[in-house]
Amino acid sequence: MIARIIASLARFLTGARAHWHGCLPEAKLRVYFANHTSNLDLVLLWASLPPELRRNTRPVGAQDYWSSGIRAFLSLRVFRAVLIERKQVTKSNNPLRPMLAALEGGESLIIFPEGTRNPNGEVNEFRAGLFHLAKARPDVEFVPVFIDNLNRVLPKGEFLPVPILCSVRFGTPLKFADSETKPQFLTRAREAMLALRPQ
Amino acid sequence: MNLDSETKYLFGGTLGILTVASVIGWVLKARITSESGRKVVDNLVSRTNAWWVMAAVFGGALAIGKLAPVFLFSFTSFLALREFITLTPTRRGDHRSLFWAFFVILPLQYWTLAREWYGLFSILIPVYAFLFIPVRNAIAGDTEHFLERTAKIQWGLMIAVHSVSHAPALVTLLEIPGYTGNAKLLFFLVFVAQISDVLQYVWGKLCGRHPIAPKLSPNKTIEGFVGGSLSAIAAGTALWWATPFTPLQAAGMSAVIVLMGFFGGLVMSAIKRDRGVKDYGETIPGHGGVLDRIDSLCFAAPVFFHCVRYWFTN
Numbered sequence: 001m002i003a004r005i006i007a008s009l010a011r012f013l014t015g016a017r018a019h020w021h022g023c024l025p026e027a028k029l030r031v032y033f034a035n036h037t038s039n040l041d042l043v044l045l046w047a048s049l050p051p052e053l054r055r056n057t058r059p060v061g062a063q064d065y066w067s068s069g070i071r072a073f074l075s076l077r078v079f080r081a082v083l084i085e086r087k088q089v090t091k092s093n094n095p096l097r098p099m100l101a102a103l104e105g106g107e108s109l110i111i112f113p114e115g116t117r118n119p120n121g122e123v124n125e126f127r128a129g130l131f132h133l134a135k136a137r138p139d140v141e142f143v144p145v146f147i148d149n150l151n152r153v154l155p156k157g158e159f160l161p162v163p164i165l166c167s168v169r170f171g172t173p174l175k176f177a178d179s180e181t182k183p184q185f186l187t188r189a190r191e192a193m194l195a196l197r198p199q
Numbered sequence: 200m201n202l203d204s205e206t207k208y209l210f211g212g213t214l215g216i217l218t219v220a221s222v223i224g225w226v227l228k229a230r231i232t233s234e235s236g237r238k239v240v241d242n243l244v245s246r247t248n249a250w251w252v253m254a255a256v257f258g259g260a261l262a263i264g265k266l267a268p269v270f271l272f273s274f275t276s277f278l279a280l281r282e283f284i285t286l287t288p289t290r291r292g293d294h295r296s297l298f299w300a301f302f303v304i305l306p307l308q309y310w311t312l313a314r315e316w317y318g319l320f321s322i323l324i325p326v327y328a329f330l331f332i333p334v335r336n337a338i339a340g341d342t343e344h345f346l347e348r349t350a351k352i353q354w355g356l357m358i359a360v361h362s363v364s365h366a367p368a369l370v371t372l373l374e375i376p377g378y379t380g381n382a383k384l385l386f387f388l389v390f391v392a393q394i395s396d397v398l399q400y401v402w403g404k405l406c407g408r409h410p411i412a413p414k415l416s417p418n419k420t421i422e423g424f425v426g427g428s429l430s431a432i433a434a435g436t437a438l439w440w441a442t443p444f445t446p447l448q449a450a451g452m453s454a455v456i457v458l459m460g461f462f463g464g465l466v467m468s469a470i471k472r473d474r475g476v477k478d479y480g481e482t483i484p485g486h487g488g489v490l491d492r493i494d495s496l497c498f499a500a501p502v503f504f505h506c507v508r509y510w511f512t513n
Contacts, residue, residue, distance in 0.1 A: 158294055162298050
């Protein structure tokens with residue numbers, strides 16, 4: 001309910017349309033990986049999915065950022081986020097584990113492989129998590145997503161959004177190829193995302 | 200709602216025109232064979248379909264009463280301003296000013312219409328917002344391209360909010376002796392401005408040869424402009440019975456709307472070319488963005504409003 005209100009609000013502000021370039025919104029097991037410029041990224045990407053897919057798609061967020069106060073309420077209750085450790089990773093809190101568990105349970109994921117928001121709208125190098133996830137689950141479709149303009153709607157450090165038109169573009173799904181090394185896969189994934197960037 | 204008989208004729212006429220346009224679209228679609236022709240016809244059909252929706256929304260607002268056009272145009276302003284700001288590169292330092300523009304200044308402008316407060320209506324944006332935006336930007340502290348950034352927000356507010364709000368102002372702010380049902384005046388403005396766009400497009404497609412401003416808009420031709428303007432003025436003149444004007448005055452008013460509308464289209468095209476895009480958005484299928492559809496209205500509405508106010512009210 002709250003999630004739907006937030007999603008409609010985000011769509012109202014951004015007029016966002018989902019552009020499915022490389023695949024269709026189908027109920028397959030997927031990992032959507034997107035560029036990250038604003039806290040609204042997750043909301044807008046989630047809102048761009050058809051309602052029946054939203055129910056089975058969970059965003060992945062950082063434990064240190066999303067686990068207190070209103071953020072905890074939003075992340076855990078509203079968006080059912082999978083929270084992972086990004087600061088002090090040990091064997092016991094290995095961030096892969098909760099993500100793999102969600103996939104095991106038949107739920108798709110939304111992740112931001114840059115690991116943090118990049119306010120200038122550029123796309124940083126990807127962190128290794130995406131590679132480990134792909135290697136563990138080569139059967140899952142990895143869908144590149146580019147969210148355009150959202151850093152202007154709600155820049156880092158602001159709490160009031162302004163209306164700016166945005167677009168959410170979904171690309172052709174990638175699958176992990178056996179022989180691929182970590183840099184190869186991460187470069188391929190990043191380039192697939194950048195190829196979606198509007199001119 | 201109780202519509203006077205003149206309003207009913209206007210609605211009926213619009214219905215007739217749209218029906219004719221749809222029929223022409225079907226006939227062309229059945230006959231056309233070439234690939235390039237098919238594209239033009241497809242665009243024509245989706246434009247006509249969008250016209251049905253826009254006419255229904257606009258007509259509904261006119262029928263409901265005074266406040267409905269105010270709401271409709273405030274939402275139009277919101278969409279138009281959003282398109283304008285999206286296309287205009289703003290910086291982090293503009294964020295708070297933009298918030299004020301969208302969520303304080305815009306609603307306030309339309310609130311003055313609901314309150315029927317002409318004094319504040321006419322100066323809110325040209326005076327108060329004009330001074331406020333640079334102050335807010337200065338407080339934000341980013342001095343890079345300061346004048347440029349400030350001017351862009353001011354310009355967006357003037358075009359998308361101040362100018363556009365003059366259309367519903369015809370309904371709430373004008374009292375014309377011996378004339379009731381100002382909604383018909385708003386219909387007149389919108390009809391003449393839009394039919395002029397349509398007719399210039401049609402004339403241009405049929406016999407356009409010499410472009411007026413090839414750099415700005417290759418589709419605008421002298422033949423299209425002359426043919427479209429004259430026929431739009433004729434159409435406006437033919438509606439004199441629904442306005443406070445005599446036929447001659449209706450012709451003059453139509454000429455003002457058509458000419459200002461043409462200039463509006465030209466200026467808004469210049470901005471698009473500068474930014475390297477074809478349309479302001481993709482909200483209306485076949486037409487582009489909201490701002491693409493109302494560019495002529497942005498320039499015609501304030502001038503028409505003030506002409507009526509100067510010559511026809513006390």
